[in-house]
Amino acid sequence: DAGVTQSPTHLIKTRGQQVTLRCSPKSGHDTVSWYQQALGQGPQFIFQYYEEEERQRGNFPDRFSGHQFPNYSSELNVNALLLGDSALYLCASSPDGVSNYGYTFGSGTRLTVV
Amino acid sequence: SQKIEQNSEALNIQEGKTATLTCNYTNYSPAYLQWYRQDPGRGPVFLLLIRENEKEKRKERLKVTFDTTLKQSLFHITASQPADSATYLCALDPVYNQGGKLIFGQGTELSVKP
Numbered sequence: 353d354a355g356v357t358q359s360p361t362h363l364i365k366t367r368g369q370q371v372t373l374r375c376s377p378k379s380g381h382d383t384v385s386w387y388q389q390a391l392g393q394g395p396q397f398i399f400q401y402y403e404e405e406e407r408q409r410g411n412f413p414d415r416f417s418g419h420q421f422p423n424y425s426s427e428l429n430v431n432a433l434l435l436g437d438s439a440l441y442l443c444a445s446s447p448d449g450v451s452n453y454g455y456t457f458g459s460g461t462r463l464t465v466v
Numbered sequence: 467s468q469k470i471e472q473n474s475e476a477l478n479i480q481e482g483k484t485a486t487l488t489c490n491y492t493n494y495s496p497a498y499l500q501w502y503r504q505d506p507g508r509g510p511v512f513l514l515l516i517r518e519n520e521k522e523k524r525k526e527r528l529k530v531t532f533d534t535t536l537k538q539s540l541f542h543i544t545a546s547q548p549a550d551s552a553t554y555l556c557a558l559d560p561v562y563n564q565g566g567k568l569i570f571g572q573g574t575e576l577s578v579k580p
Contacts (some may be wrong), residue, residue, distance in 0.1 A: 356509070385567065394555050394570030395510065408566045442509050450565040454500050454512030462507075 354379070355437060356458035358443050364464045365433050371463060373428040377445030378456045383407075384426040385455065387442040395442055401426055403446060430463075438465045468493040472556060472571035479546055480579055487541040487574045489556035494569070496558035498534055499539045504553045504573065513554075514541075546578045 357376040365371050377384050382400045387395035397410035403419035415431045424445075430437055440462050444455040470491040479485050489499070498517045502510035516532045516539065523530050529542040530535045541549050553575045557568040 361482055383565075387570075392572070394557075394572045395568075397567035398571070408561075410567060415504065444509075446565070448565065450498065450559070452515055454502070454515055455510075456512065457502075457509030459507075459509050 356443055356445050356456050358441075358458035358461050360461060361459070362462045362464075364466060367433055367435060367465055369433050370431045371427065371433060373430075373443075373461045373463070374402050375426045375428070375443030375445075375458060377424050377426070377443075378410075381447055381456065382424050383443035383446050383448050384420060384424065385444045386426070386428045387444065388412075389440040389442055389460070398428065405435075433465045437466050438463060468560065468569075470494070470556065470569055470571045472554075473574045474572065476575040476577060477485060477580065478577045481547060483546055485546050485550070485576055485578070486542040487554050487556075489539040489541065489571055489574065491537050491558060494558055494560055495534075495562065496555075496560065497562050498559065499530075499550075500526075500557045501539075501541050501558065502532055502555040502567065502570075504555055509554055543576075548578045548580050551576055551578050 359374045385400040386398040389395040399409045404420045417429045420426045440460040442460045443458045446455045501513045501516045504510045514530045516530045531540045540555045553573040555573045557570045
């Protein structure tokens with residue numbers, strides 16, 4: 353059973369460009385969350401999607417947007433990239449509600465903005 | 467202000483010893499707390515979840531305690547092995563028992579020497 357799949361694994365973009373990152377959740381999971389992790393820091397919550405709606409949002413600007421599809425897969429879009437957006441972007445999936453099995457994370461997309 | 471803090475310094479221990487990692491939080495009242503392991507360049511991997519009404523939880527060589535009075539969780543790895551070397555993250559849900567966003571500590575890097 354595949355876990356969470358993220359693509360691409362690495363990406364280099366120029367400041368001001370736009371980027372789309374993709375995530376396929378673990379089979380049986382309907383909730384997808386996105387996190388940004390800077391080097392040496394813990395992951396920071398961006399937003400969570402459930403039933404194709406953004407359910408919760410962290411302290412990130414509107415340049416960060418997302419989408420969830422009927423098959424529960426999700427995209428993270430970042431517009432007008434800044435150098436400070438360089439980070440590891442993680443997707444996590446879970447069943448809805450509090451799970452005794454926590455969240456299943458993908459290996460992430462390493463985004464470098466130059 | 468709300469904070470979740472882990473030992474910022476790396477923890478170096480000898481193989482066979484018990485590693486103890488600390489997670490302290492302020493101005494939160496989490497219903498549960500989670501611990502994850504993260505290897506370089508990979509996403510976090512769920513280890514254990516402990517609820518507020520559970521003082522202690524064990525899984526193989528791992529033990530977690532949760533003291534809601536001290537606002538602290540301790541994570542123990544007994545009979546540590548070099549393969550346990552990784553960064554360990556604690557995380558809590560700031561909205562009581564919702565299963566939504568997680569707030570992560572910055573992580574503690576553990577190094578187990580043979």
